[in-house]
Amino acid sequence: MFKTQPQSTLDSSRDDLAVQIQHLNYFFGVGDLSKQVLFDISLELPKGQIVILTGPSGSGKTTLLTLAGALRRLQDGSLRVLGKELVGLGDRALVNVRRNIGFIFQAHNLFESLTASQNVEMAVELTGKFASKREQSVTMLSALGLADRVDYKPKSLSGGQKQRVAIARALVNHPKLILADEPTAALDKKSGRDVVTYLHNLSRQEGCTVLMVTHDNRILDVADRIINLVDGRLESDSTPNDFVQHKTQEALTEVSADMFIM
Amino acid sequence: MIKRIPLAWLNLTHDRRRFATSLAGVGFAVLLMFMFNGFMNALYDSQLQLLNRFNGEVIIVNRLRTNMFVPRAFARRRLYQARAFEGVQDAYAMYISEVNWKNPENRKSRVVRVIAINPDEPVLNIPEIETHRQALKLPETALMDTKSRVEVGPVEAGVISELADRYIRLVGTFTIGTDFASGNGNLLMSDQNFLRYFADRGPEEDKRSFATVDVGVVKLAPGTNVERMVKTLQEHLPNDVLVMARDGENGFVIRERKYWQENTNIGFVFSLLTSMGFFVGIILVYQILYTDVADHWAEYATLKAMGYKNGYLLGVVMQEAFILSVLGFIPGVLVSQLLYTAAGNATGLFFQMTLERIINLLVATFIMCLVSGAIAVRKVQTTDPADVF
Numbered sequence A: 001m002f003k004t005q006p007q008s009t010l011d012s013s014r015d016d017l018a019v020q021i022q023h024l025n026y027f028f029g030v031g032d033l034s035k036q037v038l039f040d041i042s043l044e045l046p047k048g049q050i051v052i053l054t055g056p057s058g059s060g061k062t063t064l065l066t067l068a069g070a071l072r073r074l075q076d077g078s079l080r081v082l083g084k085e086l087v088g089l090g091d092r093a094l095v096n097v098r099r100n101i102g103f104i105f106q107a108h109n110l111f112e113s114l115t116a117s118q119n120v121e122m123a124v125e126l127t128g129k130f131a132s133k134r135e136q137s138v139t140m141l142s143a144l145g146l147a148d149r150v151d152y153k154p155k156s157l158s159g160g161q162k163q164r165v166a167i168a169r170a171l172v173n174h175p176k177l178i179l180a181d182e183p184t185a186a187l188d189k190k191s192g193r194d195v196v197t198y199l200h201n202l203s204r205q206e207g208c209t210v211l212m213v214t215h216d217n218r219i220l221d222v223a224d225r226i227i228n229l230v231d232g233r234l235e236s237d238s239t240p241n242d243f244v245q246h247k248t249q250e251a252l253t254e255v256s257a258d259m260f261i262m
Numbered sequence B: 001m002i003k004r005i006p007l008a009w010l011n012l013t014h015d016r017r018r019f020a021t022s023l024a025g026v027g028f029a030v031l032l033m034f035m036f037n038g039f040m041n042a043l044y045d046s047q048l049q050l051l052n053r054f055n056g057e058v059i060i061v062n063r064l065r066t067n068m069f070v071p072r073a074f075a076r077r078r079l080y081q082a083r084a085f086e087g088v089q090d091a092y093a094m095y096i097s098e099v100n101w102k103n104p105e106n107r108k109s110r111v112v113r114v115i116a117i118n119p120d121e122p123v124l125n126i127p128e129i130e131t132h133r134q135a136l137k138l139p140e141t142a143l144m145d146t147k148s149r150v151e152v153g154p155v156e157a158g159v160i161s162e163l164a165d166r167y168i169r170l171v172g173t174f175t176i177g178t179d180f181a182s183g184n185g186n187l188l189m190s191d192q193n194f195l196r197y198f199a200d201r202g203p204e205e206d207k208r209s210f211a212t213v214d215v216g217v218v219k220l221a222p223g224t225n226v227e228r229m230v231k232t233l234q235e236h237l238p239n240d241v242l243v244m245a246r247d248g249e250n251g252f253v254i255r256e257r258k259y260w261q262e263n264t265n266i267g268f269v270f271s272l273l274t275s276m277g278f279f280v281g282i283i284l285v286y287q288i289l290y291t292d293v294a295d296h297w298a299e300y301a302t303l304k305a306m307g308y309k310n311g312y313l314l315g316v317v318m319q320e321a322f323i324l325s326v327l328g329f330i331p332g333v334l335v336s337q338l339l340y341t342a343a344g345n346a347t348g349l350f351f352q353m354t355l356e357r358i359i360n361l362l363v364a365t366f367i368m369c370l371v372s373g374a375i376a377v378r379k380v381q382t383t384d385p386a387d388v389f
C-alpha cells in the first residue's frame, strides 16, 4: 500500500497518515530572545486514530497543536497534514489547509448573537453550500443530541451544550482531522464526559483522526494512543493501559509526579 | 440562492440597548454637523432673503456698494437712462435706510431697516404689498416683517409706535427674515412715507430725497437676453453705477453671498465646528466598532482558524460601519430638522435643509464611519487564530 523509503525520510509521504511530523523544531521569538519549545519531534498519526496528547503545563502541547492546525508558519523539519507539507507555506495557503481541519477549543467561542444552528452554518458557508447549510447544521446538531436546541442562542444553553455546538461546528464539514485543546477543561465531570463520548463516537463514525490535548485522566479510555510531551520532547507513546500503569508506578516511586497532572 | 448569515447586522443589533446607544451616538455626531453647517448656511442664506424678492432680472447699485450693508445710494437719473434702452421694460427704485423703532411695550429703541418702494410698482415679490396697497398709501403707515426679532415687540396690524421719534402705525405684516444689514427687523413702507421720515432727520443724519436711490431693479421685456442687456447697460451708463444680473454665477445674489463668505470668519469658524462634529463622530464610531471587535475577539479568531480570510472579517466591520452610518443618520437628520425650525424661529435666520446639503452630510457621515471602520479593522487583521488556543 505504501512504499518504504529507508533512507531519506524527510521526503517521504504516506497517504495512510493524517499527520506526519519529522524532526520538527519550533522556536518562539528571534535572535537572542528566541526560545525553543519543541525539540526534534517525529510523530505519525494514522488516519482514524484518536490520540490524546498529554504532559505538564508549558511542555508545548498547544504549540504542537497550532502547528498541526496550520495556524503558525513553520521553517524547520517537516510537517505534513492530510498529505500537504506545511513547512514553508505562506499565510494564504495555510488558510486553505485549515478549512479541512476541525478545531475545538477550551472555550466554545460561539457568537452570542447567532443561534446554535447559525453558529454551525458559519462553518458550512465556507464550503459554499448555501442551499443545504441549515439541513447540514441541524443534522450535525441532532447527532450531538441537540435536535431540540437548534434555534437557541448560546445564552440559553448549558456549558456542555455550548461545547457540543462548538463540536458540531468543527465536524459539520466532515474534516479528516480534528484538533482539540482541552475541550473539557471548562466543564463539570458529567458534561465533560458527555462531550468526549460524543466526540469519540462521531469521529469513529466519520473515520476522522483526532488529536486532543487533555489533562483529564477520566477520559483517557477513549484514546487509541496516548502521547506524553515533556519540555518540548516526546517522552512516551503508548496505549492507554500501558500509560496508566506506567504513570501509576512513577507516581508510586515519586519520580517526577508533576509530569502528569490530574 | 446565496444567503449568508448577516453577521454584521446580528452582532450590532444583538444587544438592543447598546445598539440604540450606538445609533444615538452617530445621530449626535450627525446632529452636530447639521447644526454647525446649518448655522453657517443660515447666516449666508439669510443675506439673500431680500435680494431673492427683487422683481427684475437686472440690478443697479452704486459701484461702492460692495454689499447690502454699505449705505451708498446712486442718482435716480440712471434709472431713467436705463429705461430708454430697448428691452428694458421698467426700472424701479428702492430706498433703504436704518432707523430706530420703539418697542411699544417696553419703550426701548431698536434699529430696524426700512425698505421703501412705490406701492404701485411691482418692485418686490411680496404679495402683502398688493394686499395692503391702499393702506400703505396713507401717511405714516408701514408693514412689519413677522420674522423680526422679538425685541421689536408685537408685530401685527394696528400696532402704533414711533419710528425715528415720529408716529407710525402698522397696517399689516409680511415675511422676509433678518440678515446682517437688517438690524432687528424689516419695515416696509411707501416711498412717500419714506420721505416723511428721512427727508430731514436733523443735522447729523443724511438727508434723503427722491434724487438718490439705494437699489435699482430693472425689469426686462420678455425674451430679452439678460447677459447682453447687462453688458449694454454697463457700457452706456456712467461708471458710478454697477450693473449686474440678479441671478447666475456672476449675479448680484451670488456676489452678496460671496462677500460674506470671503470677508467674515463665519465660514472658517463653522467649518471648523462642523469638522469637529465629524471627528467626534469618527471617535464615537471607532469606539463602537472597536468594542465589538474586542468583545468578540475569540469568536473572530475562531472564524479565522476555521478558514475565513481577513477579507471576510474586514467586510463584517465595514458593514457594521455602513449600517451605523445610515441608521444613525436618520434620527440625526430628523432631530436636526426640528432644531432648524426652532433656531429659525428664535433668530429670524433662514435655516433651510436642502436635498443637496442632506446628501453632502450623508456622504460625510459615510466617510466618517468608513474611516472609523478602517481604523477598527486593523484590530481584526492582527487577530492571530493561534492565540485562541
Ligand SMILES: Nc1ncnc2c1ncn2[C@@H]1O[C@H](COP(=O)(O)OP(=O)(O)O)[C@@H](O)[C@H]1O
Pocket (backbone or CB within 6 Å): A028, A029, A037, A055, A056, A057, A058, A059, A060, A061, A062, A063, A064
Ligand atoms: N506566543 C508565544 N510566544 C512566546 N512563547 C510562547 C508563546 N506561546 C507559548 N509560549 C511558550 O512556549 C512554551 C510552550 O507553551 P504551550 O505550547 O502553550 O504549552 P502547553 O500547551 O503544553 O501548556 C511555554 O514555555 C510558553 O511560555
Ligand SMILES: [Mg+2]
Pocket (backbone or CB within 6 Å): A061, A062, B389
Ligand atoms: Mg496549552
